[in-house]
Amino acid sequence: MAQVELRNVRKTYPGSAAEVIKGVDVSVGDGEFLVLLGPSGCGKSTLLRMVAGLESISSGDAVIDGKTVNQLEPKDRNIAMVFQNYALYPHMSVFDNMAYGLKVAGLPKAEIAQRVGEAAEMLELTPYLERKPRALSGGQRQRVAMGRAIVRKPAAFLFDEPLSNLDAKLRTSMRMQIKQLQRRLGVTSLYVTHDQVEAMTLADRIMILNQGVVEQIGTPMEVYSQPASLFVAAFIGAPGMNFMDGTVSGGGHAVTLKTGEVLSLGSGAVASAQDGREVTLGIRPEHFALTPEGDGAHLTLTADYIEQLGADTLVHGKFGTGMLVVRVAGERSVAEGDKLALTATPEHLHLFDRESGRRIG
Amino acid sequence: MIETRQTGRLIAHFLLIVAVIAMGFPLYYTFIASTHTSSEILSPPLSMLPGSNIAGAYGLALTKGASSAGNVSMTLMLWNSLVMALAIAIGKIVISMLSAYAIVFFRFPLRLVCFWMIFITLMLPVEVRIVPTYQVIVSLGLLDTYAGLTVPLMASATATFLFRQFFLTIPDELVEAARLDGAGAMRFFKDILLPLSRTNIAALFVVTFIYGWTQYLWPLLVTTDPAMGTIIVALKKMVNFSDADTPWDAVMATAILALLPPVAVIVGMQKLFVKGLVETEK
Ligand SMILES: Nc1ncnc2c1ncn2[C@@H]1O[C@H](COP(=O)(O)OP(=O)(O)OP(=O)(O)O)[C@@H](O)[C@H]1O
Ligand SMILES: [Mg+2]
Numbered sequence: 207m208a209q210v211e212l213r214n215v216r217k218t219y220p221g222s223a224a225e226v227i228k229g230v231d232v233s234v235g236d237g238e239f240l241v242l243l244g245p246s247g248c249g250k251s252t253l254l255r256m257v258a259g260l261e262s263i264s265s266g267d268a269v270i271d272g273k274t275v276n277q278l279e280p281k282d283r284n285i286a287m288v289f290q291n292y293a294l295y296p297h298m299s300v301f302d303n304m305a306y307g308l309k310v311a312g313l314p315k316a317e318i319a320q321r322v323g324e325a326a327e328m329l330e331l332t333p334y335l336e337r338k339p340r341a342l343s344g345g346q347r348q349r350v351a352m353g354r355a356i357v358r359k360p361a362a363f364l365f366d367e368p369l370s371n372l373d374a375k376l377r378t379s380m381r382m383q384i385k386q387l388q389r390r391l392g393v394t395s396l397y398v399t400h401d402q403v404e405a406m407t408l409a410d411r412i413m414i415l416n417q418g419v420v421e422q423i424g425t426p427m428e429v430y431s432q433p434a435s436l437f438v439a440a441f442i443g444a445p446g447m448n449f450m451d452g453t454v455s456g457g458g459h460a461v462t463l464k465t466g467e468v469l470s471l472g473s474g475a476v477a478s479a480q481d482g483r484e485v486t487l488g489i490r491p492e493h494f495a496l497t498p499e500g501d502g503a504h505l506t507l508t509a510d511y512i513e514q515l516g517a518d519t520l521v522h523g524k525f526g527t528g529m530l531v532v533r534v535a536g537e538r539s540v541a542e543g544d545k546l547a548l549t550a551t552p553e554h555l556h557l558f559d560r561e562s563g564r565r566i567g
Numbered sequence: 568m569i570e571t572r573q574t575g576r577l578i579a580h581f582l583l584i585v586a587v588i589a590m591g592f593p594l595y596y597t598f599i600a601s602t603h604t605s606s607e608i609l610s611p612p613l614s615m616l617p618g619s620n621i622a623g624a625y626g627l628a629l630t631k632g633a634s635s636a637g638n639v640s641m642t643l644m645l646w647n648s649l650v651m652a653l654a655i656a657i658g659k660i661v662i663s664m665l666s667a668y669a670i671v672f673f674r675f676p677l678r679l680v681c682f683w684m685i686f687i688t689l690m691l692p693v694e695v696r697i698v699p700t701y702q703v704i705v706s707l708g709l710l711d712t713y714a715g716l717t718v719p720l721m722a723s724a725t726a727t728f729l730f731r732q733f734f735l736t737i738p739d740e741l742v743e744a745a746r747l748d749g750a751g752a753m754r755f756f757k758d759i760l761l762p763l764s765r766t767n768i769a770a771l772f773v774v775t776f777i778y779g780w781t782q783y784l785w786p787l788l789v790t791t792d793p794a795m796g797t798i799i800v801a802l803k804k805m806v807n808f809s810d811a812d813t814p815w816d817a818v819m820a821t822a823i824l825a826l827l828p829p830v831a832v833i834v835g836m837q838k839l840f841v842k843g844l845v846e847t848e849k
Contacts, residue, residue, distance in 0.1 A: 260743050281749035293740035297762040306758070307748035354744075 208271035208284070208361035210234040210257060210394055215266035217252055217418075226252050228418040229266070234362075237392040239385070243405040244415035245441070250398040253415070254364050257396060258287050271361050281310075286355035287364040290371060292347045294339040294354075300326075301335040304353045318357075325353040328387070345376045352384070356391065363388070363395040369404065381407060402442055406430070414438050436563035439488050439556055445520060445531045447488045451560070454480045461487050461557065465526040469504055472552025476567040484560040491520065491533040493554035497547050507532060509544045521546065594826075601625070601819035608815040624816035628824060633814050636804035637793025641821050644798040648780055649828060651716050651797055655779030656772050658721035663771075664764065667730035668756060672742065682731070689724040693785065701788055711795045716786055720779065726771055733767050734760070769839035777829050798825045 211234070217227035226249045234240045242250045255261040257268050259280035267274050275283045294303050301322055308318045326332045329349040339347055348368060355363055368384070369377045385408050388395050399405055405412050406426045414421040414429065414437070422434035433439035439447045452463040457478040460470050469487070507523040507530055514520075514536065521532045521540050532548060534540065557566040600608050603618035628641045669675070670682050693700075700719045709715030737760075745755045786797045796804070802821050807813045833840070 258743075258747065260746070280743075280747045285747075287744075287747050289740040289744065291738065291740055293738065293744040295741065295744075295759060297759075297765075306750075310749040310754060354748075 208394055209236055209269075210362050210396065211267075211269040212253075212257070213267040213269065215253070215256060215263055215268060217249070217256060217261065217264045225264075226418050227256070227264075230415075230418075230420055232413055232420070232423060234394055234396060237394055239388055239395045239397065239408060239410045241405040241409035241412045242396060242398045242415060243402060243412050243441070244400065246400055248415045249418040250400070250415055251366055254287075254366055254396055254398050257283075257362075258285055258364050259283050260287075281307075284361040285364055286358045286360040286362075287366065288351045288355050288368045290367040292339070292351040292371075294347060294350055296339055299336050299338060300331060300342070300350050300353075303339065303350055304357050307354065307358050321357045321359075322353070325356045328356070329353050329383075344372050345380060348372065348380060349383075352387070356387075361394065363393050363397075365395065365397040367399055368397075370399075370401070377404075384408065402444065406442075414441060416441075432565070433488075433556060434565050436486060436488070436558045439558065443490055445491055445533075447490050447556070448530045450487045450489075450526065450528070450530075452485055452487050454483045454485055454557075457481060461485065461555070463487065463526070467505055469550060469555060470552055471555060471557075471567075474552055474555060474557075474567055476557065480566070483566075485566060486558045486560050486563075488556035488558060489550050489554065491531040492518075494532045494534075494548045494550055496534060496538065497549050504550055505530075505548045507546045507548055509540055509542055509546060512540055512542060597819050597822050601816060601823050603816060605813075605815045605817075608819070609811075620816055624820040625824075627814060627817040628820040631817075632801060632821075633805040633817055635807050635812065636796070636801045639793045639796070639801065641798060641801065641824055643794060644796055644801045644821075645824060645828070647713075647716075647795060648797040648799065648825070650713055651782065651786070652776045652779035652828070654713065654717040655720050655782075656775040658717060659723045659726050659775045660768055660771055662721055663723050663726035664730050664768075666727050667734055668760065670727075671731055671734040672752075672755075685724050685727050687724075688722075689728065693720070697784065697788070704789055709789070711790050711792045715789045716795075716797075717779075720782065720785060723775070726775065729771065730764070730767065733764065737763065766839055769836050773833055773836050773840050776832050780825075780829050 212230050212232050215227060215230045216225060218225045230253060232240070242253060244250050252261060256263050257270075259275065259278060263276050268276055270283055270285065295306065298306065304322045304325060305318045308321065313321075322335075323332075326335055329352060331346065331349055331353060334342060334346060334350075339350065342350065348371075351368065365384075369380050372380060381404060397404075397408060399408075409426055411423055411425055412429050413423045416437050422429055422438045424432070424434075429438060429442050433442060433447075436449070440449070450463050450465075452461040452469075454460075454476060455462040455468065456470075458471075458476040458480050460468050462468050505525060507521070507525055509521045509523045510529075511522040512519060513522070517536045518533050519536055519538065519540060521534060523530055523532070523546070532546065534546075540546070558564065559566055596613075599615065599617055600613060601624050602621040603613065604620045604623065607613065607618060607620070630640050630642075632639050632641055632644070666681075666685065670678060670685075704710060704715045704719065707715075709718075741759070742755070745759055750758060781799060782797065783799050783803070786800050787803075790796050790800070793801075793804075798821065802818065802825055805813065805818050805821060
């Protein structure tokens with residue numbers, strides 16, 4: 207169990223000019239579950255592999271348990287990694303797959319058998335110990351990969367999209383298992399995914415990466431309710447946040463949309479000096495409320511396309527020059543062509559600078 | 568429909584039977600000849616049934632051979648051939664596996680140059696470099712030695728290339744998992760690469776064993792002492808221009824004897840060999 211710290215870590219792959227990781231600072235607390243989230247190619251795997259020691263660190267430091275590990279071989283970093291394709295040794299039994307690292311480390315046979323036995327018990331793999339990976343289902347292979355990590359009793363677990371080869375249902379149940387296991391063992395974990403649901407459900411804190419830059423680090427709720435940038439706001443939540451262009455008005459107490467509507471910022475008012483600043487206003491689909499026509503409505507939307515999900519209904523409609531998505535309760539019947547009068551609660555409005563995309567207020 | 572399928576099957580069977588006969592008959596006839604005396608063989612037609620000289624023919628081959636081949640026993644020739652074929656097969660596998668390992672898994676300067684140098688030798692058959700190689704063996708004083716017989720034939724671009732292709736199919740993650748498990752270069756080779764290559768090694772062993780066993784030109788060049796010859800060379804030497812001087816019964820027996828070890832290797836390795844050809848382990 208240990209802390210994992212990255213200090214201004216940068217990475218440029220040899221032979222390519224572009225910097226892939228552009229100065230990442232993060233400290234993962236003892237027993238914390240940090241999820242690295244971001245779109246494909248943003249450098250999540252690269253970052254994780256630098257912690258594992260599978261890629262060199264171009265500049266900056268990786269610190270595990272208070273010790274700078276930049277120059278250490280992966281095996282000496284006291285970490286265990288779970289790969290997307292499991293990377294099990296095809297010619298070894300499940301037992302040997304889990305035991306191999308311990309054998310190499312020269313542990314006594316009895317201790318190996320005991321540790322593997324415990325891990326197998328925990329992961330419900332005991333009946334399969336003699337099988338080859340080929341004879342296992344995807345979920346079972348995934349658990350063997352987990353077992354291989356567990357038996358080493360590492361300071362930290364590193365996961366690189368460990369669930370993305372599983373079907374949706376299995377993914378949900380494995381997600382829960384991983385979380386419970388991590389809680390139970392209390393091992394510091396770094397988990398890479400591009401699936402925001404996975405990130406929200408697993409993480410103690412989420413770190414959102416965009417093209418090698420950290421956009422935000424925060425708890426799932428912080429990331430959801432206080433997105434630090436347009437990028438985070440758009441990335442977290444499904445369907446994504448609605449964005450509208452506008453300017454700050456009313457001495458910092460309101461936003462005037464390009465389409466003319468004025469939305470009060472309520473307690474989220476910004477300094478009056480901000481008046482006239484060009485902003486992008488963000489509202490999540492679930493933060494609109496339907497009101498009777500004319501009753502203090504802020505916006506009116508013509509329903510264009512309707513998706514019924516059961517519990518909720520998503521209404522897509524034209525607004526101004528763009529589209530808005532609104533989530534309404536499943537019982538509320540909406541038909542295409544209906545005009546919906548909407549209000550948006552002030553505390554759920556997000557303001558971002560139009561130029562930099564950073565959050566205001 | 569059924570009829571055409573049946574005629575199709577008949578035709579297929581007919582073709583297969585013809586092929587089996589075409590392949591098998593010379594072998595059968597050689598065997599029959601090896602059970603008759605030399606004079607019976609020389610006065611056609613030869614019976615299609617085994618004769619009674621089986622002990623005589625094989626006894627002669629295994630003890631004395633023929634005067635034209637230096638009167639050495641074929642037991643010794645079989646032994647020499649076995650040593651040569653095994654040394655070449657094992658040597659080829661060891662060398663090519665190690666060089667492929669280096670080329671695929673290690674970054675060192677001129678790695679690609681090394682690969683291409685090995686690869687380019689594929690273009691040169693043994694015969695092209697046989698004279699300089701012979702010169703080297705003579706200078707090293709390796710004529711009439713097992714080393715002289717085998718070492719020059721061990722390096723193999725083909726086998727290196729095959730192992731390289733196989734190693735390239737091993738996922739990076741597997742290599743990385745082994746690194747995380749603390750397996751060093753040698754450990755990885757022994758514990759992971761070797762077992763994964765099992766079927767490839769078996770297939771290559773069969774092919775290279777037969778290659779070594781059937782060598783003719785090279786052993787003929789580098790051995791002058793009849794006792795150092797191989798069975799293939801001896802077989803050729805036993806046959807004289809004049810039929811009268813050729814102990815045909817012993818020749819036929821030797822031919823059969825020369826066939827047996829490669830057949831034994833193929834049969835013994837068949838299971839692994841076929842697996843190596845058809846199945847790529849996941
Ligand atoms: N070995 C390499 N050499 C050069 N560039 C690389 C190498 N590996 C990755 N990259 C580049 O680094 C960037 C980040 O790659 P990385 O694999 O870390 O992305 P990722 O966030 O894990 O994406 P994904 O979700 O698709 O796995 C990409 O632009 C990729 O092209
Ligand atoms: Mg990745």
